[in-house]
Amino acid sequence: MANTRNIAFIGAGNMPQSIIGGMVRGGYPASAIYASNPSRPKLDTLAQKHGIHTSQDNLEVVKQADVIVLSVKPQLMADVCAHLREHVSDLADKLVITIAAGIRIEKYHQYLGDNVRIVRVMPNTPSLVGEGVSGLAADPQVTQDDKDFVTEVFDYVGKTIWVKDEDGIDVLGAVAGSGPAYFFEFMAGLQQVAEELGFSSEDARAMVQQTALGAAQMASQSDLSLVELRKQVTSKGGSTAKGIEAYQAAGLDDISARAVKAAVARNQEMAKLF
Numbered sequence: 308m309a310n311t312r313n314i315a316f317i318g319a320g321n322m323p324q325s326i327i328g329g330m331v332r333g334g335y336p337a338s339a340i341y342a343s344n345p346s347r348p349k350l351d352t353l354a355q356k357h358g359i360h361t362s363q364d365n366l367e368v369v370k371q372a373d374v375i376v377l378s379v380k381p382q383l384m385a386d387v388c389a390h391l392r393e394h395v396s397d398l399a400d401k402l403v404i405t406i407a408a409g410i411r412i413e414k415y416h417q418y419l420g421d422n423v424r425i426v427r428v429m430p431n432t433p434s435l436v437g438e439g440v441s442g443l444a445a446d447p448q449v450t451q452d453d454k455d456f457v458t459e460v461f462d463y464v465g466k467t468i469w470v471k472d473e474d475g476i477d478v479l480g481a482v483a484g485s486g487p488a489y490f491f492e493f494m495a496g497l498q499q500v501a502e503e504l505g506f507s508s509e510d511a512r513a514m515v516q517q518t519a520l521g522a523a524q525m526a527s528q529s530d531l532s533l534v535e536l537r538k539q540v541t542s543k544g545g546s547t548a549k550g551i552e553a554y555q556a557a558g559l560d561d562i563s564a565r566a567v568k569a570a571v572a573r574n575q576e577m578a579k580l581f
C-alpha cells in the first residue's frame with residue numbers, strides 16, 4: 308500500500324464487518340483501523356477478530372482518523388453528519404467515504420460543508436472473503452491521491468469499478484450491492500427442493516453452494532459468454548433443458564429485470580428521503 312491512512316468506520320454493522328474483515332485479511336494494518344457503534348457487541352467482535360481500535364463514541368474515532376467511512380443506515384445519516392459537523396473542526400482536512408445507499412454527494416455537502424471531500428462507495432458483503440465488488444464515484448474536489456487510496460482500500464476486498472456518475476452507483480448497488488441477497492434467495496430455494504426430494508440439509512446445502520462457487524469460478528475464468536456457458540450444460544433433449552424451460556416459462560429474465568429496477572427505484576427514493 309502506497310500510504311496507510313488512519314481510517315474510522317462510523318457504524319459497525321454488517322457491511323463494515325465485511326469490509327474491515329477483508330481489509331485486515333488482505334494486509335491493511337489493523338492498528339490503522341477504527342470503528343464506532345452505539346452498542347458494544349459488534350465492536351467487541353471486531354476487536355477480538357481483527358484487533359482494530361473501537362469506541363462507542365463517534366467523535367473519539369473521528370479524532371484519530373484521516374479518513375472517515377460513514378456506515379450507518381441512510382435514515383440516520385443526517386443526524387450522524389450533523390453531530391460530526393458540530394463537534395469536528397477539521398472535517399475538511401479529512402477524506403469522507405460514504406457507503407450508504409441512495410444519498411447523493413450533493414446532500415453530504417449540505418450535511419458536512421461545501422469543502423469536504425466526499426467519495427461514494429457501493430460495496431457488497433462478499434468483501435469479507437475478498438470477493439467483493441465496489442462501485443466508486445467522487446466529488447470533483449477529491450484529489451487523485453484520495454482516489455488512488457480509496458481504490459487501493461477497496462481492492463483489498465475485491466474488485467473496484469469507478470462509475471461515470473452517481474446514477475451508476477444506484478444501478479451497481481441494485482445489481483451487486485443487493486446481488487448477494489438475490490443469489491442467497493435463489494440458492495435457498497434450490498437447497499429447499501433438494502431437501503424435499505430426500506437430501507439432508509447438510510448435503511443439500513453443500514451441493515448448492517459448491518455448484519454456485521463452481522459456476523462463478525467458471526464464469527470468471529472463461530472468455531465465453533454466460534449464455535454460452537449455460538448452453539454447455541444444456542444437452543439437447545436432456546434434463547437441464549427441461550429445468551431451463553421451467554425457468555424461462557416463469558420469466559426468469561423478466562423477474563431479474565423487475566428486481567433490479569425495483570432496487571434502483573428505492574435507491575432513487577432514498578436519495579429524496581434522506
Ligand SMILES: NC(=O)C1=CN([C@@H]2O[C@H](COP(=O)(O)OP(=O)(O)OC[C@H]3O[C@@H](n4cnc5c(N)ncnc54)[C@H](OP(=O)(O)O)[C@@H]3O)[C@@H](O)[C@H]2O)C=CC1
Nearest residue numbers: 318319320321322344346378379380381406407408430484
Ligand atoms: N449490508 C449490505 O449488504 C450493504 C449495505 N450498504 C450500506 O451500508 C450502510 C450500513 O448497512 P449495514 O452495515 O448493513 O447496516 P446494519 O444495520 O447492519 O448496521 C448499522 C449500524 O449502525 C449503528 N448505528 C446506529 N446509530 C449509530 C450512530 N448514531 N452512530 C454510529 N453507528 C450507529 C448500528 O448500531 P446498533 O446496532 O447498536 O444500533 C448498527 O451497528 C447502509 O447505509 C447501507 O445502505 C451498502 C452496500 C451493501
Ligand SMILES: O=C(O)[C@@H]1CCC=N1
Nearest residue numbers: 408480481484485486
Ligand atoms: O439493502 C440496502 O439498502 C443495502 C444497499 C445494498 C445492499 N444493502
